[in-house]
Amino acid sequence: MTRMHNPSRGSSGSDNPVADEPPEWSDVDEDAIEERVVELAEQGHDPAMIGLKLRDEGVKGTPIPDVKLATGKKVTEILEENDADPELPSDLRNLIEQAVNLRDHMEENPQDHQNKRALQNTEAKIRRLADYYRGDELDEDFTYNYEVAVELLEE
The missing domain is CATH 1.10.10 (Arc Repressor Mutant, subunit A)
Incomplete structure (x- = not known):
């Protein structure tokens, strides 16, 4: 799979071996x-x-x-x-954590243009992913911004 914000083509991943039943040595209830x-x-x-x-x-x-x-x-x-599923999907939560960390870094280092671009790309990914999850796993009126992100991560 190729990367979205990188000119390289990525690399193919490995596949799990094909199996129809659990191994004999793993006999847990x-x-x-x-x-x-x-x-x-x-x-x-x-x-x-x-x-x-x-x-x-x-x-x-x-x-x-x-x-x-x-x-x-x-x-x-x-x-x-069992009603134990997380509030946010894990991929969205990971991106939000990354964006918050990048924003904190940008406050300390305002001249870091490379990370400014990385923050823009990450926030764009978050918005696209939020559009995908909106209605099913997110509220209809969910919009991403830094303050909302910090609140979501504190919960």
């Missing part, structure tokens, strides 16, 4: 996995981090290589069922 997913979400982890923690730490010492294979549901689906 579906309910235990779902409980662990909700527990990690309550600790403040986003869905991507939950998947990494389940892969590395697992449930009761047994690693979970793929939550969807083990439970038949994605991590986000499990969170929605």
Whole structure:
């Protein structure tokens, strides 16, 4: 996939191996996995981090290589069922954090033109992503600005 604000063409990523069922060595109960997913979400982890923690730490010492294979549901689906899904989608939240950090940097270093451009690009990405999520996962009247971003990150 190519990068949006970079002339390079990007690189192809690797694919997960094709599998229809979880491995034999990973025989953890579906309910235990779902409980662990909700527990990690309550600790403040986003869905991507939950998947990494389940892969590395697992449930009761047994690693979970793929939550969807083990439970038949994605991590986000499990969170929605248990009303533990985050307020903001993780990709939008990460971009907002990046924009806030860039804005703070620009206040300290007003002559940093390269980061000024990076801030403009990041805020443009946020606006496009907010248009995509508006109505479904964001309020209809959501508009991005620095003050709103700071408030969202404090919650």
